[in-house]
Amino acid sequence: MKVLVTVKRVIDYNVKVRVKSDNTDVDLNNVKMAINPFCEIAVEEAVRLKEAGTATEIVVVSLGPQAAQEQLRTALALGADRAILVQSDENLESLSVAKLLAKVVEKEQPDLVLMGKQAIDSDNNQTGQMLAALTGMGQGTFASEVKVEDGKVQVTREVDGGLQTVELSTPAVVTTDLRLNEPRYASLPNIMKAKRKPLETLTPADLGVEVKANTKLLKVEPPAERSAGIKVADVAELVDKLKNEAKVI
Template sequence: MKVLVTVKRVIDYNVKVRVKSDQSDVDLNNVKMAINPFCEIAVEEAVRLKESGQASEVVVVSLGPQTAQEQLRTALALGADRAILVQSDDPLESLSVAKLLAKVVENEKPDLILMGKQAIDSDNNQTGQMLAALTGMGQGTFASEVKIDGNKVTVTREVDGGLQTVAVNTPAVVTVDLRLNEPRYASLPNIMKAKRKPLETLTPADLGVAIKAHTKLLKVEPPAERSAGIKVADVAELIDKLKNEAKVI
């Protein structure tokens, strides 16, 4: 079984995001970048499938600038076998990403595609579903557990009402949630080995996909600063403030 895992380059979740002075976008200068945490969970799951003998090859793919090679090398150090970068310096919307991934899937013919359920920068939660639609594959989203049995993938999904279990035939698209696993740390020997693993670079033109923007970013604003809380002496004062100041009762 070949497993294809998507990896997105995002601002490290420990970093406080800054907005450019002209509010045109987020400031990425001298900012630490990392693998999207949900994508990292997908990589870990694929590596575990390989270690258990259920997967024969793990291929990671990313779309974005040349600097995304850093995140692909990290994924290789975590246990992936080879990497593909679809290099594009233009902003990529979810639909464009899905179309590019569909071409990669057509070339690689994986049995299972593992993706993070969403990226922590845009929080769209769209690409996995779009990719499944474009490729005609079955999909299991928000996976908290994944089991492989021959050509069937059983996915336990986290939904509003609790847990739901679905079964899809391979090839399939599965988007993963936080509770699926806990990603490992890359060891120094594996980091050194990752430098020698193959990393192929393609362009949208190589895949025959024209990038087209359907939306336009008008303005970016930081969230409003939260005001400090206060202490009240007793319940009566609390009720008074809720009624007359906060006006919630």
């Protein structure tokens, strides 16, 4: 079985972003970048499928600037076999990304596409579902467990109120939630080996996709600041404040 995994280059999850003073966007200058955590979980799941003998080849794809090669190399070091970068310096919105990925899917014909459920920069949670729609595949979003058997994928999903299991025919798109697995760290020998693994670079034009904006970003502002309140001495004072000052209990 061939698995396609997508990775997005995003701000490292430990970094607290700041809004630019002209309110045009957030400031990403000199900020540490990394693989989106949910994408890392997708890579790990693909590697585990390969280790279990279910997957035969893992192709990792990223879309974005040339620097996204770093995240592809990381994915290769984690166990992906080869990489594709769809290079563009434009701001790619979810629908454009899904259209580009649909072309990569058409070319690569994977049996399973593993993606993160959302990127921690835009927090959109859209691309996997959009790719599934454009390719006519079934979708198993927010996965906490993935089982592949006889051309079917059983996906246990994290939903409001608990867990839901659905069965999809392959090919299918699965998006990962936090508890699907705990990603490994790349070992130094694997990082060295990853440098020699194939990395192909394409452009949106190569894939015949015209990148289009669906939205216009008008402004970006910091959220309303919440100021720290007071410290109470003990539980009795806390209960008193909640009853008589805040009047919430």
